[in-house]
Amino acid sequence: xxxxxxxxxxxxxxxxxxxxxxxxxxxxxxxxxxxxxxxxxxxxxxxxxxxxxxxxxxxxxxxxxxxxxxxxxxxxxxxxxxxxxxxxxxxxxxxxxxxxxxxxxxxxx
Amino acid sequence: xxxxxxxxxxxxxxxxxxxxxxxxxxxxxxxxxxxxxxxxxxxxxxxxxxxxxxxxxxxxxxxxxxxxxxxxxxxxxxxxxxxxxxxxxxxxxxxxxxxxxxxxxxxxxxxxxxxxxxxxxxxxxxxxxxxxxxxxxxxxxxxxxxxxxxxx
Numbered sequence: 001x002x003x004x005x006x007x008x009x010x011x012x013x014x015x016x017x018x019x020x021x022x023x024x025x026x027x028x029x030x031x032x033x034x035x036x037x038x039x040x041x042x043x044x045x046x047x048x049x050x051x052x053x054x055x056x057x058x059x060x061x062x063x064x065x066x067x068x069x070x071x072x073x074x075x076x077x078x079x080x081x082x083x084x085x086x087x088x089x090x091x092x093x094x095x096x097x098x099x100x101x102x103x104x105x106x107x108x109x
Numbered sequence: 110x111x112x113x114x115x116x117x118x119x120x121x122x123x124x125x126x127x128x129x130x131x132x133x134x135x136x137x138x139x140x141x142x143x144x145x146x147x148x149x150x151x152x153x154x155x156x157x158x159x160x161x162x163x164x165x166x167x168x169x170x171x172x173x174x175x176x177x178x179x180x181x182x183x184x185x186x187x188x189x190x191x192x193x194x195x196x197x198x199x200x201x202x203x204x205x206x207x208x209x210x211x212x213x214x215x216x217x218x219x220x221x222x223x224x225x226x227x228x229x230x231x232x233x234x235x236x237x238x239x240x241x242x243x244x245x246x247x248x249x250x251x252x253x254x255x256x257x258x259x260x261x
Contacts, residue, residue: 019221032228034204056217063212067205071181071226079221 003027005100009090016108019079022054026092026100032068049074050095056106057086068095082108146202153206157197157238158246167191167247170237179229179255184237187222191241196223202233215242229255 007026014020026049033046046068054062062078080088085107092100171185186196198209208227229235232254239247 019219021221032204059214059217061214061217062223065210065212067208069200069203069205069208069228071228075224075226077185077222077224079218081217081219081221 004029005092005098007090007092007100007102009088009102009104011088011104011106014082014106014108017081017083018108020082020106020108021077021079022088022104023075023077024090024102025073025075026102027073028092028094030068030070030072030074034068046095048095049092051093052076053091054078054080055089055091056080057084080106082106084108150199150201150206153199154236157199157207158248161246163238163246163248165247167241167245168193168196168237168239168249170235170249170251172235172251172253174252175254175256176229177256179231179258181226182229182253182255183224183226184235185222185224186237186239188220188239190220191239191245191247192218192220193239194242194244195240197236197238198225198227199236199238200227200229200233201236202231203229229253230258231255 004027007024010023012020028049030048031044031046032048033043035044036042037044048068049066049070051066052064053060061080064076066074087103088106089101089103167189168191169187169189171187172182176182184198186198192215193213194215195213196209196211197207199206200208209225211223234250234252236248236250
């Protein structure tokens with residue numbers, strides 16, 4: 001699973017001062033630790049994204065704490081007031097301590 | 110219930126369970142499980158709300174009435190006229206009921222909605238809670254019917 005942590009962030013065009021709805025998706029198996037492997041009969045160990053931090057120009061806007069009940073390839077959408085141009089940075093962490101980062105630009109017109 | 114008492118109780122419950130298994134009526138076990146699940150959810154809610162009753166309005170929980178696939182259920186929490194500081198999402202029947210706990214910094218978020226996709230084991234009540242920036246609690250609930258469970 002080399003694709004774990006590959007993230008997509010979509011930022012639509014927005015007028016200055018308006019809310020932009022940012023959509024994000026990160027590739028991750030998000031195993032709950034409660035499901036058995038059909039072949040071996042063993043439980044698949046928990047491996048899920050446990051938190052996601054959203055920063056805009058270095059300021060924290062959202063801090064998500066997520067349980068394993070979030071679907072595979074966790075999807076998060078949220079809104080940010082685009083009153084100036086800047087960088088949106090998202091940092092995901094999973095329960096095994098891995099950290100994934102992705103940035104996107106917000107350029108209100 | 111004290112420790113010894115509990116142990117006695119569990120022993121008895123185990124025997125009862127075995128008896129039930131032989132007679133082929135698993136309803137007592139199912140009832141135990143349901144009670145356990147309810148206690149888990151109640152504890153989670155109490156931890157979040159501190160025992161407070163949520164006010165009416167303030168937010169809307171958007172989720173399908175019938176979800177065909179429990180592995181991917183889209184949900185949206187839409188604040189209505191409040192600026193939330195913290196949001197929670199709970200699914201009553203999930204093994205781990207608390208799904209999302211979101212801290213929001215109102216400067217850039219305003220009354221923007223939050224969406225995600227979640228797993229649901231079976232038909233259940235979905236609860237959204239929000240604290241606004243003044244600390245008032247709001248809640249909205251919805252029952253989502255799940256045709257195919259999403260945890261296996």
